[in-house]
Amino acid sequence: MKRSVVVRLLAAGATAATAAAIGLTLQVPQAAAAVGGVTGYATQNGGTTGGAGGQTVQASTGTAIHAALCNRASSSTPIIIQVSGTINHGNTAKVSGSSCNTADGVIELKEISNVTILGVGSGAIFDQVGIHIRDSSNIIIQNVTVRNVKKSGSPTSNGGDAIGMESTVRRVWVDHVTLEASGGESEGYDGLFDMKNDVEYVTLSYSILRNSGRGGLIGSSETDTGSGYITFHHNLYTNIDSRTPLLRGGIAHIYNNHYVSLNESGINSRAGARAKVENNYFKNSKDVLGTFYTDAAGYWQASGNILDNVTWSSPGSDTNPAGPSMPSNTTVSIPYSYSLDAASCVPNVVAATAGANKGLQVSNGSCTPVSPTAGPSASPTRTAGPSPSASPTRSPSTSPTASPNPPSGTNLSLASGAGADGSSKADGTSYGNVRDGSLSTYWSPSGATGDISVKWGSNVTVARAVIREPSGTSGSIGSWQLINYDTGAVLKSGSGAGTITFTATSLKKITFRITSSSGAPKVAEFETYAS
CATH class of the missing domain: 2.160.20.10 (Single-stranded right-handed beta-helix, Pectin lyase-like)
Incomplete structure (x- = not known):
């Protein structure tokens, strides 16, 4: 056995013989x-x-x-x-x-x-x-x-x-x-x-x-x-x-x-x-x-x-x-x-x-x-399926520009009927924290990467997102993809927090996927706007 796993088994009251007995x-x-x-x-x-x-x-x-x-x-x-x-x-x-x-x-x-x-x-x-x-x-x-x-x-x-x-x-x-x-x-x-x-x-x-x-x-x-x-x-x-x-x-x-x-x-x-x-x-x-x-x-x-x-x-x-x-x-x-x-x-x-x-x-x-x-x-x-032009397009990778102030218009993430979910969350954090209007609360994945999504009960049109890190935190988010969850299409990719603009898209759920990070990435607010 690798030592780290043996230690965890022993901590749970098991022995090496126990591990062997269960076939591990x-x-x-x-x-x-x-x-x-x-x-x-x-x-x-x-x-x-x-x-x-x-x-x-x-x-x-x-x-x-x-x-x-x-x-x-x-x-x-x-x-x-x-x-x-x-x-x-x-x-x-x-x-x-x-x-x-x-x-x-x-x-x-x-x-x-x-x-x-x-x-x-x-x-x-x-x-x-x-x-x-x-x-x-x-x-x-x-x-x-x-x-x-x-x-x-x-x-x-x-x-x-x-x-x-x-x-x-x-x-x-x-x-x-x-x-x-x-x-x-x-x-x-x-x-x-x-x-x-x-x-x-x-x-x-x-x-x-x-x-x-x-x-x-x-x-x-x-x-x-x-x-x-x-x-x-x-x-x-x-x-x-x-x-x-x-x-x-x-x-x-x-x-x-x-x-x-x-x-x-x-x-x-x-x-x-x-x-x-x-x-x-x-x-x-x-x-x-x-x-x-x-x-x-x-x-x-x-x-x-x-x-x-x-x-x-x-x-x-x-x-x-x-x-x-x-x-x-x-x-x-x-x-x-x-x-x-x-x-x-x-x-x-x-x-x-x-x-x-x-x-x-x-x-x-x-x-x-x-x-x-x-x-x-x-x-x-021989490849079947749609021509490349019919496939979901990927926009060129770009880093967002930091934006201390929200874009003009209504933050759709705070609209009545909006919700949030994700792939995982670290202890003490919550999906809903990304849409509570506060930079003091946040979501963080249980590992170095993960998904956080905002969703609605019916289609909304989104053309801009703002990813905000908690107050006093910066630079933990590395590379990311912004995804139309309904179709799987990548709307934009880049690195770091800030404002993300993309072609206006009608969807029910939008996902911010962190694919790399330094330390534990944290998202305080996932704002969405129609323009």
Whole structure:
């Protein structure tokens, strides 16, 4: 063990033998092993790096995973947890600490950030133990199998979801995993990959989802429409009754997936959701795209898909299948570049790459599997998506000019209905302090970097922001980005506090992202103006 972690364990009353008993060992820091390269919406809003740059811990029990999280210096200290063996109820216990919030019988990634969970060795199997992500950000889960997680019967875990996310989750990449059940709801299982209550900027790639009644959903009800910006690509869905996925509100990008034996329905776009569905291969399936089991319409832009023995229901009051020709009824703009395989080769390339223990192989965009070291970023093959002019633009980097007086006009941050949130906060600070009109109170991230946002219940137009440090403080804020949180577009970048001007933009939430600092950065006021 590294001495610093041993000291923390001993301080908690543990011994080195205790640490070994729960399957916890440590190695020197190294880069995150997400060598295939993050793709899709998980690249947006600042990107997903997981535990890159942090300490690497090896764990062979669920308790050891929790211990690794709890023994970090803070809840945002980067960490890479390499997992091997079988994780089950018998070896997954709650561990307490200031940097974690864990529970028995489920892997809890709650109120934390900057974590990678990576299967290594002969494989990592989470057997009847689900992975629960809540109020967290910047998470990578890669090369693991999660199987037979139940919501009823015995034992139960994670509400019956193999991987479930809820309540303000941002920037998650789930890659090369196998998620499977042994039946549907009547057998005690729920979804394989569920997201609800404000989950955004997620990618599921090169994974297998099989033998379940429900593949997964975005939004738990017709009124839970606040999640979105989710990418699904190069996944195999097989022997699934429905929800591949079910979409409620938000935007999803679904491409180069192989669907086999969707027994009741497939991609179910509802309640205003918009899906871009391209170059997928559907085989031996029913109602693979449309709005089903509701009269709350959803929308899709479909192109390049292959339908191989697909059947369709007749339209009805709560059934609106897209088939048989799947015409588009909306358009969806994708803000990132991506390599698009021809649909005809999807079955072969997905078979070679998807799932745990496949060597993390990826497609090169020309229907050929390649090793991780030559992943998507190394293959500038045919690029799909919008032209550069249609992508979110980045303004030239500039440092703001210090402004002791506010711009003329109303500070929108103080308007009725405005609020604030962020990625993390140091002890004794508050998000709301950045909009209380006082330079004596402030927000500070729990580490050297972090996000602070101002938000409104409806769109406002913002063209200028002022970042003020507390009275008697200056120079702690280093480089930053100002981001339209709604789209992920960078409005301006620079360094230091002061006034920031940019093209007037209509938005509901604006984020000031500190990407470097000297000491502990502090923001006393985050003012916003229409001009």
